[in-house]
Amino acid sequence: MTPNTHTNTHTDTHADTHADTHADSGIDLLANYARRIRAAAAEGRSLHVRGGGSKDFYGNGPAAPGLSGAAESPEVLDTRGWHGILAYEPSELVITARAGTPLALLQQTLAEAGQYLPCESPLFGSATLGGMVAAGLSGPGRMAAGAVRDFVLGATLMDGQGEIKRFGGTVMKNVAGYDVARALTGSMGTLGLLLDLSVKTLPLAPAEATLCFELDQPGMIEQLNRWSAQPLPLSASLWQLRDGAGVLHLRLRGAQAAVAAACQRLGGERLDDSAATQLWDDVREQRHRWFSPQGKPQDSCSEDLWRIAVPSTTPALDLDGPTLIEWAGGLRWLRVAVSSVAERMAQAALIRATAERVGGHATLFRRASLAAEGATGPAEPEAFHPLKPAMMALQQRLKHAFDPHRVFNRGRLYRAF
Amino acid sequence: MLADGVFRQSEVVARLRAVLPAESVLWQREDTRPYECDGLSAYRQLPMVVALPRDEAEVMAVMRICAALKVPLVARGAGTGLSGGAYPHANGVLLSLAKMNRILQLDPLARVARVQPGVRNAAISEAAAPHGLYYAPDPSSQIACSIGGNVAENSGGVHCLKYGLTVNNVLRVRALVLGEGAGEGEGAGVGADTSAGQRGQPEIIEFGSEAPDAPGLDMLALLIGSEGMLAVVTEISVKLLPRPQLARCVLAAFDDVERAGEAVAAVIAAGIIPAGLEMMDQPATHAVEQFVHAGYPMDAAAILLCEADGTPEEVEEEIARMTEVLRGAGATEFRISRDEAERLRFWSGRKAAFPAVGRISPDYYCMDGTIPRKHLGRILRFIAQMETKYGLRCPNVFHAGDGNLHPLILFNANDPDQLHRTEQFAAEVLEQCIAVGGTVTGEHGVGIEKINQMCQQFSAPELAQFRALKLAFDPDGLLNPDKNIPSLHRCAEFGGMHIRGGELPFPELPRF
Numbered sequence: 001m002t003p004n005t006h007t008n009t010h011t012d013t014h015a016d017t018h019a020d021t022h023a024d025s026g027i028d029l030l031a032n033y034a035r036r037i038r039a040a041a042a043e044g045r046s047l048h049v050r051g052g053g054s055k056d057f058y059g060n061g062p063a064a065p066g067l068s069g070a071a072e073s074p075e076v077l078d079t080r081g082w083h084g085i086l087a088y089e090p091s092e093l094v095i096t097a098r099a100g101t102p103l104a105l106l107q108q109t110l111a112e113a114g115q116y117l118p119c120e121s122p123l124f125g126s127a128t129l130g131g132m133v134a135a136g137l138s139g140p141g142r143m144a145a146g147a148v149r150d151f152v153l154g155a156t157l158m159d160g161q162g163e164i165k166r167f168g169g170t171v172m173k174n175v176a177g178y179d180v181a182r183a184l185t186g187s188m189g190t191l192g193l194l195l196d197l198s199v200k201t202l203p204l205a206p207a208e209a210t211l212c213f214e215l216d217q218p219g220m221i222e223q224l225n226r227w228s229a230q231p232l233p234l235s236a237s238l239w240q241l242r243d244g245a246g247v248l249h250l251r252l253r254g255a256q257a258a259v260a261a262a263c264q265r266l267g268g269e270r271l272d273d274s275a276a277t278q279l280w281d282d283v284r285e286q287r288h289r290w291f292s293p294q295g296k297p298q299d300s301c302s303e304d305l306w307r308i309a310v311p312s313t314t315p316a317l318d319l320d321g322p323t324l325i326e327w328a329g330g331l332r333w334l335r336v337a338v339s340s341v342a343e344r345m346a347q348a349a350l351i352r353a354t355a356e357r358v359g360g361h362a363t364l365f366r367r368a369s370l371a372a373e374g375a376t377g378p379a380e381p382e383a384f385h386p387l388k389p390a391m392m393a394l395q396q397r398l399k400h401a402f403d404p405h406r407v408f409n410r411g412r413l414y415r416a417f
Numbered sequence: 418m419l420a421d422g423v424f425r426q427s428e429v430v431a432r433l434r435a436v437l438p439a440e441s442v443l444w445q446r447e448d449t450r451p452y453e454c455d456g457l458s459a460y461r462q463l464p465m466v467v468a469l470p471r472d473e474a475e476v477m478a479v480m481r482i483c484a485a486l487k488v489p490l491v492a493r494g495a496g497t498g499l500s501g502g503a504y505p506h507a508n509g510v511l512l513s514l515a516k517m518n519r520i521l522q523l524d525p526l527a528r529v530a531r532v533q534p535g536v537r538n539a540a541i542s543e544a545a546a547p548h549g550l551y552y553a554p555d556p557s558s559q560i561a562c563s564i565g566g567n568v569a570e571n572s573g574g575v576h577c578l579k580y581g582l583t584v585n586n587v588l589r590v591r592a593l594v595l596g597e598g599a600g601e602g603e604g605a606g607v608g609a610d611t612s613a614g615q616r617g618q619p620e621i622i623e624f625g626s627e628a629p630d631a632p633g634l635d636m637l638a639l640l641i642g643s644e645g646m647l648a649v650v651t652e653i654s655v656k657l658l659p660r661p662q663l664a665r666c667v668l669a670a671f672d673d674v675e676r677a678g679e680a681v682a683a684v685i686a687a688g689i690i691p692a693g694l695e696m697m698d699q700p701a702t703h704a705v706e707q708f709v710h711a712g713y714p715m716d717a718a719a720i721l722l723c724e725a726d727g728t729p730e731e732v733e734e735e736i737a738r739m740t741e742v743l744r745g746a747g748a749t750e751f752r753i754s755r756d757e758a759e760r761l762r763f764w765s766g767r768k769a770a771f772p773a774v775g776r777i778s779p780d781y782y783c784m785d786g787t788i789p790r791k792h793l794g795r796i797l798r799f800i801a802q803m804e805t806k807y808g809l810r811c812p813n814v815f816h817a818g819d820g821n822l823h824p825l826i827l828f829n830a831n832d833p834d835q836l837h838r839t840e841q842f843a844a845e846v847l848e849q850c851i852a853v854g855g856t857v858t859g860e861h862g863v864g865i866e867k868i869n870q871m872c873q874q875f876s877a878p879e880l881a882q883f884r885a886l887k888l889a890f891d892p893d894g895l896l897n898p899d900k901n902i903p904s905l906h907r908c909a910e911f912g913g914m915h916i917r918g919g920e921l922p923f924p925e926l927p928r929f
Contacts, residue, residue: 089789089791090685090686091682091683091685091686091790091791092685092789092790092791093685094789114688115688136630136635142629146581146585147629147630149635149638150581150584150585159878159882163878165876165878165879165882166875166876166879167879169854169855169856170789170854171787171788171789171819171820171821171854171855171856171859172577172578172582172787172819172820173573173577173582173787173816173819173820173821173856173859173860174787174856174858174859175570175571175642175856175858175859175860175861175862175863176856176857176858176863176867176870176871176874176875177863177871177874177875177879177883177901177902178639178642178643178647178883178886178887179571179584179638179639179641179642180639180882180883180886182584182635182638183634183635183636183638183639185635185638186630186634186635187634187635190634191634202690203688203689203690204688206688206734222526225526225527225528226526228528228659229525229526229528229548229549229550229659230549230659231659231660231661231662231727231728232659233727233731254727254731255727255730255731255734255735256734257728257730257731257733257734258727258728258730258731258734260730261728261730309626309628309629309630310628311527311529311627311628312527312629313524313526313527327629330628330629331629359626359627359628360626360628361626361628361630361631361632363632384632384633385632386632387632387633390594390596390620390621390622391622391623391633391636392633393596393597394594394596394622394636394889394890395633395634395636397596397597397889397890398634398636398639398886398889399634400889401882401885401886401888401889402882402885402886413633413634414633
């Protein structure tokens, strides 16, 4: 069976016309998905659910061969055919779209109505809405406005038997049944095939400003946490070493008067607006030069990129390597030079132990490309921080409750999944 | 053994008394009577036994006994819930977490409070106040309700449009799960403190994190709002926010209810997210005016309360924008609170709406549907029709900003026919909420109250998925059984089974 579902390559901007024109092909496509899911379940195979492929590197991915434990690459289930905005009324503060809808299109539609997705998830070129929810990656705005999971209101998914189920809805307050839609966020597509998603939107803030300060790492952590406890319109933060000196960029967002008053009070040097927009886009998309210091594409880099989430007041971590810090101290990126899988394994143990000691966790976000060590080479570390046995057992039981035959993205979140 | 209730009770009491102090185990009628119902007081049932653990180790001991004897366990916070989530099980243990009421740690720099489940919601904000911080979700029962109950119900409040629900404000939960026991794992890792256990043995698991996120599946999202059916919570970390320097409220009057509903949409469409946006219709304002003298305009068909908070500059800017939009939307009268006393007076009527209605009627039934905002007018017309159809009055108070309705049907419970008509009235309104794309419960929970409506909101496969999820946490189904998720058998008896045509839904139909 060949993946042949990418039937609608053009993009739709109007939901109303979309549904009618594609109704028939939509039904065909769902039937196709269901058939392939049932076939995979019956044959004990896994399907690799894929949208824009912008995050192929993420998780125990198919981009890192052998990681998912499968002898050969699993069949790709391309979600991009299932696309289009189904409903959007700005005054309802919610947009409903199919999972294969390009995130860029969604953002453009919202921007035209003066709204946005405050979690500011990365596009990484070709991300889809489904990929945003499945990976659960949030951008700079997560510091104050909330993470992807805070904005997911409803989801329909096709389960491991090809059956369609709907959870949550389009309203913000909804406590009927378990909050399955929210729990799909960050599940790496392992619980089912996401079909339609409803996410909360917010109006763009009337004003924005980015300030720049010279601060060392301990000073930055202390200052940002103090400011966060005050009624200031903080929105995003970025800290890095530049020529040996610590530099903090702080984004403010809110009412005109509030941003103006905060600029006055906090001091610092104000960036001009286009430079500020560029800066935050570059950080969100990891195009910022910190992420590719050698000027090479990241997938040919000789450094692993670690994402370490810790309580925001955690002091500087005792780990070697350049660091870039977001979310008022809560998110710490770390670049680590690596030359072999064995070395990576040792680094993983150290980084994870360090993160765990302070109540955090570490994700091996992007792996450097290493020379092939052959099929008998040492085992790669898990991409995501290992769970304790009781939690792992519980999550496996949950996975089983949704996808008993392990059809969806087998091994991508954890090898045992 | 199960049939022999008395023998069963004495056995469970004896086992519990071996692990808890005598005063923490109640089984005599006069002692268990206070636990026979929660805020949904029309339904009462004496629990077989009440256990009052003082710490996590005692919760563990109680759960171990329940698991061993296969005794149902119903957790209870302050008992203020409105859907019967803490309604006792006749052959079960009612686990009151009221004694676990300590604030364990409050870190003003990290803006996090670690609390036990029995801590009152308002007590967290009181403890945080000296640091200029507060806990945002403020359900109307906040002076009494417990944070553990808030976690179970995913409680909201009047400010959740801007500040979110419990799920957006709780960072981490420590809980006991009656799992099947862990198999071989990787040893070190995030998420739990106990090692592998046996089937039915409670395990301590930490959900979420005080870091921005946690690895693996977002189990915290499932736990919050799970109505005590998945785990028993023993500790909670909540996010604290800086208290806004100032809040001011606009009171706007409308001569037409639907126009007031349109004004709500207009405020949001203008890019404003008010701190609170509430609506009351004329019967509701009349009832409260007799009770608290909030100074509401008595000739208005409906009033809106629209609040701005933040820095003084921010509030001034936002109040000006709100006023402009409300005027454009046809408001006939405006008042803007000049000081805190006046702001609190504006709110006093809204906050007193339930007791005020309680004074004008022997009984009232509070509904809790949520609808997309644009259908406010439609649902109001529908409720007016139902008032005529069933011959019952129904004042309306709404969390209009997030489309959460609390129509209050007035009736006399001593008249069985009125009670019956009230139930029919409420059922029709909730069906209408589903029909316009909403939900049968916005913030009060399903409990035992709305279990039949679950059959209408969800299909059989969806309900089966919920049950499978429940059993992943609680394989023997001991935690709060017969609540929230109806059995298919029950749905069939109710006659409201939700059947979707064919194997595959039609993509041109709205999904939500």
